[in-house]
Amino acid sequence: MLPCVIWSGLLLLLSLGSGVLAIDCPWPCKCTWVVDSLYANCSGRGLKTYPLFDNNIPIEHLDLSGNGFLEFPTQYADIDSLIYLDLSDNEISFLDTRSLIGFTSLRTLLLANNSITSWSDLSPNEAFVNAPSLKRLSLSGNHFGSFGNEEAPQQLKSQSLTELELANCGINSMGGDQLVNQLPNLERLSLANNKLVQLAALPSRSLRTLDLSNCSVQLLSSHFIEALPNLEALNLSRNTELQFGSEDGDLIMAYELRKLEASHCNMNQIDLSGLPLLSEVDLSGNLLRSVDAYTFQNNTLLEVINLSENFLRQIGSDAFANLKRLKQLNLAYNEIARLDRNVIRNNDVLVELNLSRNVIQKFTRIVSNSVRVINMSWCEITSIDSSSLTSLSAIQKLDLSHNLISDIPNLMRSETLQSLNLGNCRLSTIRNNTFRDFPELADLHLNGNRLTNPIDPEYFRSNKYLDQLWLGDNPWICDCQSPEFVEFYDFITVKPAKIRDKHHLRCASPAPYYGKLWDHACIDEWMARSKGSNGEKVWSTILVTLLVIGGLILAYACMQKLLRKRKRRQDHREYADNHAEARRIRDINERMLQEETSSTMHIAQEAQQESLLPSYEDALRMPKLVRPAKSMGDLLGNERPRSRKLRRSQTQADGENSHSEQENDDLQLDTRQRFRSVEMLSNRDKERTAPHGRNQRRTGYVGYTNQSGSRRFSIEDSRFPPAHLKSQNLQSAEQIGNFQSYENSPYTKRKPKIAEIPPFKRINMIADSVEFLTDNEYEEVNVGPGRSPFAKRKPKTPIGIPAQPALPLQVITAQVYTAKELEPAVEDYFGSTQKQQTKGGSSSTIASDFQQLELEPELTSLPDENRSNISTSDAEQDMERGKRKKRKNSASRRVSGSFAAASGSLSSSDAEEQVRKPMRETLF
Template identity: 35%
Template sequence: MFILRKLLFLVIVANAEISDVDNSDRNYVCYVCACSADRRIVDCSKRSLTNIPDGISEKVTNLNVSNNEILLFPQNLNKLVNLISLDLSGNQISHMPENALENLTSLELLNLSRNNFDTWMNLNPNDVLQTATNLKILDLSYNKFQTLENLANQELLISSSLETLILDNCEITSIHGRSPLSGLINIRVLKINFNPLSRIQGLVSPTLKSLYVSNCQLSSINQNELSYLPSLVYLQLSYNYDLILPISSTSPVSISLRYLDISFCNIMQINLAGFPNLRKALLSHNVIRYLESNNFINNSKLEYLDLSYNNIGSLKSDTFRGLGILKYLDLSWNEIANIPENSLLQMPSLTHLKLRRNYLTRVGHLKSTSVAILDMSYCEINTIGKDSLEDWQSLVDLDLSHNLLSNIPDSISSNTLKYLNLNYNRISAVSNNTFFMLPRLTGLGVIGNRFTAIWSKSYFDFNPYLERLDLGDNMWRCDCADGNMFDFYEFVTLEPNKKEESYNLICNSPVNLVGQTWLEACYFTWNPSDKVANADSLLWFLVIMIVGLALCLLLVNGIRRSMNRRLASMQAERERQVEEARERLRQLRMRAEQEALCNTPDPRDLVAPPSYDEALSMPKLNISCQSLCEEGTGKKGRRKGRRKTKSSGDLLEETERNGDLPTVDDFELTETSDTNRRRRRRRPRKFGSHEIAELDQSPGVSRRRMSEYGAIGDDSVTIEVEAELERPLRSRNRRCSIDDDEPRESDF
C-alpha cells in the first residue's frame, strides 16, 4: 500500500512538472507571438523567425507565420490536429516533404504565396495534399512555376477536397498537356490573374464554376476553350488589352455562363450569342463603335448590361430585341446623338437607364413603359417638349442636371414623376402652370440656375407631396417690402413642411444686401415691432456696457492699488528683515572677536622667561623701569637708585647694610615628603617700590627650578629671590572681558 502511494505521488509530481514545462512553453510562444484570449489564434508574422516556435498548444485553429525567414517547411506542425488556417506566405520555402501536412485533417486554408517554389516537383503535388483531407483553399501565388502542365505520368495536383486554387503572378506562360485540374475532382474556383498567359486551352473540369484570367495577355478565345468547363458560371477576362471576340460562328460557347466581365479590353464588336444563359455582362471601357441589329437576340436572360465608356455613336431600333428581362442598361460616356423612338420598347422590364455624357439635344423622342430611373445629365440638352414625359409611363426619377435648358414648358405632365433634377442649367423663370401637371412631385432641384424673381407659394398648390425644394446658388433679388417674399420664405423654411434650409437662400441684389440671407436682409422689415424694441434694447445695452466697463475699470484700479500697497508693505518688511539680519550678523561678529581675544594666550606664557644665567648675561639697563602694576596703571613710581644684581649672599649683606633684612617670618620652609626635598619659598614682599613675586606657573621658573634641583642635593634648602631687572617694559595687550572691573592674570 505504501509503495502504491509512493508511485502515485511520483506520477502526480511528474505530470505537474510536465504541465509546468508546457505552460512555460506556451507563455514563451505568446511572448514571442500574439495570442488571442483563448490561445486559439496565434500570429507570429513579421518576427524574423527561422522556424515555428515550440510550445504551440494543440487547440490552435489559426496560425500565421507569414513574412519571416523560414527556409524549410516546419516539421513540428503534425501535433496541431485542430489547425484550420495556416499562413506561411512571405517566407523562403522552396521544398515541401511528402508528409508535410500529415495529421492536419482539419486544415482548410493553406497559404504558401510569396515563397521560392520554382517547379511543381518541389511541391510534391501528388502526395502532399492527400493527407489534408479537408483542405479547401490553396494559395500558391507569387511563385515561379512558369507553366501549368501535367508532370510525367502524374497529375499536377491531387486532392479530393480542394475547392479554390490561386496561382496569381506565377509567371505562367502556357497551359498544355492533360488538364492540370484533372486531379482536383472538387475544384470550384481557379485564379490565374497577372500571368503572361496567351491561351486558356486545356482546362478540363466538370466542377469548375469561377475562372479569373484578368490582367493577362489573352488575344482570343476559341469556340472550344470553354466547352470543357460545363459548370462554368463566372468568367472574368478584364484588362486583357489584346483580346478580340470573333464575330463568326467560331465565337466561344458556354451554355452555363452567367457572369461575363470583358471590360478594359480592346473589343470593337460584340458577339454574345454563345452565352444564351448570360445574366450580367460588363463591356465597359472598350472601343465598341456601333451596335448591330439583333445584337443580343440570343441573350434573352440578360438582366444587367454595361456598355459605358465606349465609342458607340448610333443605335438601331432592333438592337435590343430579345432582352425581355433586362433591368439595367448603361450607355453613358458614349457618342450617341440619336436613339430610335421605339428602341426602348424592346426591353419591357428595363427600370434603370443611364444616358449620361452623350450628345442628346432634346427630351421627348423616347418611349418606355418600364423605365423608372432615367439619367440624362451632361447631354447638352436644350429643349424639353411639353409632352416629353408623357411617353415615360413609369418614370419616377429624372436627372436633367448640367445641361443647357433655358426654360421649362408649362403644364409638363407626368403622373408618376417624383424627383426632378434641374440643377445647373440656365432656367430663369417659372410660372403657376409649370408644375401644375406633376401631382406626385416630391423633390425639385433648381440649384445653380438664373432665377431672380422670388417665387410664389401658389406655384406648388397642386403638388401636395412636395417635401424637398433646392433653391440655392441662384441670383435672387430681395425686395423685403414685397409680401410675397415673406410668404414664400415661410412656405419654404418653416416647420412642419420645411422644404429648404434658410442659409441656402442668399440675396444677390440690391447691392446693399449682396451675400446676406433672406432672413438677415429682411428681418426688421418683416418684424417692425422688434426693430423698435431692438432700438431700445440697443440703447439699454450700450448703457449697461458703459456702466459695466466703468465698474470693470474701477475694480481693476482698486485691485492694482491694493496690490501696490501689498507690494510696498512686503518690500518694507523685507528691508526690515534684512536690517535685522545684518545687525545680528554684526553682533555675532563682535562677540566672535571678543571671544577670540579672550581665548588668545598671553605671549609671556608662550615665551619662557630667561634663566638666571641668561639674565646675568643680559645688558644692563641705563634707567630703572617701574613695576608692571605701575606701568599698567600709568602711575609714576619713585625713582630708585641703580643697583646691581647680586647673589643671595651679597643681597643679604646689602640688605643688612641698609637695615632692610627680612625676618624669618618672611620666609617659608616647605618640605616635600615624596622626594625628601625641602624648599624655601618666599612670600611676596614689597622692598621699597619693588614687588618680588614668584610665578610658579611660568615656564622659565619651572625650567630654572628644574636646573636648580639638579645642582642641589635632596637635603639642601634653596632660597629664591627675584630681583627686578633693569630692562625696558614692553607694552602688552590686555585681555579684556565683558566685566572690565575684575582683575585678570595679565594685569600683573
C-alpha cells in the same frame, strides 16, 4: 456610470453566449469574436517567430499576413478548430511534405506574395493531400512559370480543393490534364495578370469559373471553350488584342456559359450567337459602333447588358426587341444623338436605363411601361418636350442634371415621378405651374442654377410629399426686408426643414452680403428691425415678463414642494415618535393591567381560599395535638399571645373601657378562627374542582406544604382512605353534610362509658373526649341536667377586689341572655339549635363550631320579694361586678379551652341558675 454597466453586462452576455469568458491572446495579437467565431489578428506586426496559442483556445480564423515568417507554422496543427489560415505577404519559400499534417479542419490557406519560385518548393503532389478539408488555396504573387504542363510529381494534387488562385504568378503557358487528374473537384480557377503567350486546352468537367483577365490573350479558340463543358463564368477583360472567334468562321460555342466579361478588349465586333444561355454580358470599353437586331439575336435570356464606353452612334429600334428578360441597359459614354421612342418598348421588365454622357440635345418622348430610373445627365440637353414623360407610366426617378436646360415646359407632367434632378442646369425662373402636375414629387434638386429671387411657397402647394429641397449654389438676392424672402425662408427652414444644402445657400447680392449665408446675412437686420418696432418691443417685454413670472412661479412651486416634502418628513418623524411613545405607554399599561389582574386574581384566590372551610376528611387528616384541644387557638398555635391579651384584659379595672376591649378581642379572635376555617374550605373546593386525568383519582391526599396553609394533591391513595382510617368507621362528607340532629352525629358512636372508667382517669378522659363537650346525656348523668361539669370550678377572685359573700339561690335570679348570632364561619354539620330557658331554668344555645356569642352589655335583674334588706346601690354594684367577671371568664374559656366556672363569687346554686352556653368544638 450606467452605460458602462450596461456595456459590461452586454459583453458578459456575449462572452457567456460564446462559451468563453476570457481569451488569453498572446501579445501582440488581437482576439475578437465575430458572431460565434474567434478571430486572431496578428497581421502587420513585423513578427519573426510565430506567437504561441493555447490549444484550448477555439481559434477559427488566424491572420498572420504582413510579417517576416520564413517557415510554415506546423505547430498550429494541434488547433483542431482552425479553419482559416492567412500567411500571405511573408517570406515562406517552401512547404515540406509533412507541413500540413494535422490540419484536418483547415478550409482556406492563403500563401500569396511569398518567396515560392517553383512548384517543387511546395511538394504539390504530397503536401496538400494531408489537408482533407482544404477548399481554397491562394498562391498568387509567387513565381511558377507554367501551369499544367509540368511533370506529374510537380503538379498540384488535392481531392478536396475547389478554388485555386494563381494570379500574377508569371505563368506564360497553360494546358494539360492536371485539372482532370490532380484537381478533379476544382470549380474556380484564377489566372489573372499572367502573360499567357500560349493558351492550350485545359479540360475539366468541374470547372465553372475561369478568370483570364489581363493575360494578353489574343485568340480564344472554340477548342478551348469546348474542353470546359460546365463553364458558367468567363472573364476575358483587359486583353487588348483579343479576338473572340476566328475570322474564318470559328464560332465559339458554350452551352453553359451564363456570364461573359469582355470589357476593354478593343473589339469592334462580336458574335454572341453561340452562347444561348448567356444572361449577363459586359462589353464596355470596346470599339463597337452599332447595335442592331442581329447582335443579340440568339441571346434571349440576357438580363444585364453593358455597352458603355463604346462608340455607339446608332441603335436600331428593334435592337433589344427580343430580350424579354432585360432588366438593366447601360448605354452611357457613347455618341448617341437621337434615341428612337420605341427602343425599349417591348422590354416589359426593364427597370433601369442609363443614357448619360451622350450628345442628346433634346429630351423627347420614350415609351416604356416598366422603366423606373432614367439617367440622362451630361447629355447637353437644351430643351424638354412637354410630352416626354407621358409615355413613362412607371417612372420614379429622372436625372437631367448637368445639362443646358433653361426652362421647363408648362405641360410637363407625371403621376408617378418622385425624384427630379435639375441641378447644375441653366434655370433662372420657376413658374407657378412648373411642378403643379407632379403630385408624388418628394425630392427636387434646383441647386447650381441661376435662380435669384425667392420662390413663392404657393408654387409647391400641390406637392404634398415634398420634403427635400436642394437650392444651393444659386445667385440669390438677399432682400432681407422683403416679405416674400422672409416667407420663402420660413417655408424651407421651419421644422421639419425641407432644405438639405443649407450651408451652400449663399447671397450673391447686394454687395455687403456677397458670399454670406442667408442666416448670417439677414439675422442682424431682422434683429435690428425687431428692436426698432414698438410692437415687437411690447411683445418682447410681455414675453420676458411672462418668462420671469413663470420662473418665479416655478421657483415658488419648487419651494412649496420642498417645504411640503420637509413637513411630510417631519410629520412622518413625529408620527413615528408618537407611535413609539404610544406603544411604550401601551406596554406600560398592559404590564400594569397584568400586574393588577394578577394581584386581583391572587386576592380573589386568597379570598376564595379564605372563604372556604376544610371538609371533615381534611380535618381528620390534620396532625393530632399532643395535648387536649380546648379551643381553636390551641390548634393554630397562638395560645400564648392571646392568653396574655386575655390575662391583661382580666387585670384591667372594671368599667366600660374594659368591657369594649373584651368584646373587640373576642371578635378578633373569632374572626381569625373563621378565616382559618375558610381557608380549609377553599382548599377543599379546589380539590373538588381540580382537573383529573384518566389515571388520576377523584379524591386525593392534600398536603400542606407552605406556611400559608395551601394544599397540594397527592394522587396516591386518593379514592379510598388509608388503612388506619378505615377502622374508625368514618362517614362520608355527604352524610356529615346531611346531618339533621345530634342523634345522627358520627360522634355518638364513640360515647365513652363513664361507669367503666376508673374515677382517677375520668378527668383526663373527659378532657380528651369530644363527647364530653357535646353529649347531653353525659351531662345529665354525671353533672346533672342542664349543668356543665365545669360548674364546680369557680373563678379566682381578681387581685384588689374583695370577695363577695355568696348569696342565696333565691336572691340571684338568672337572666336570659340573648345572643347576637354571627354569620356561620363553617358549614353547619349539625344544624343550629337553640334552647331557650325560662325564668326558672337555664337556656343553652347550640351554635356552629366557631360561632361567636355576644352577650348583652348589661344584665337586668328581676325583682325578688325574698331579697334581703341590703342596700340597693351596694347590691347592684356587687351584681354588676360579678357579671363582668363572669363574662371575662366565659370568654377566657372559649379561647383557651378551659371550662372553668363563670364567677368565683357565685355559689353552686347561682351557677345552676346561670345561663349556660355549652360550646361544641370539632376536634381536627
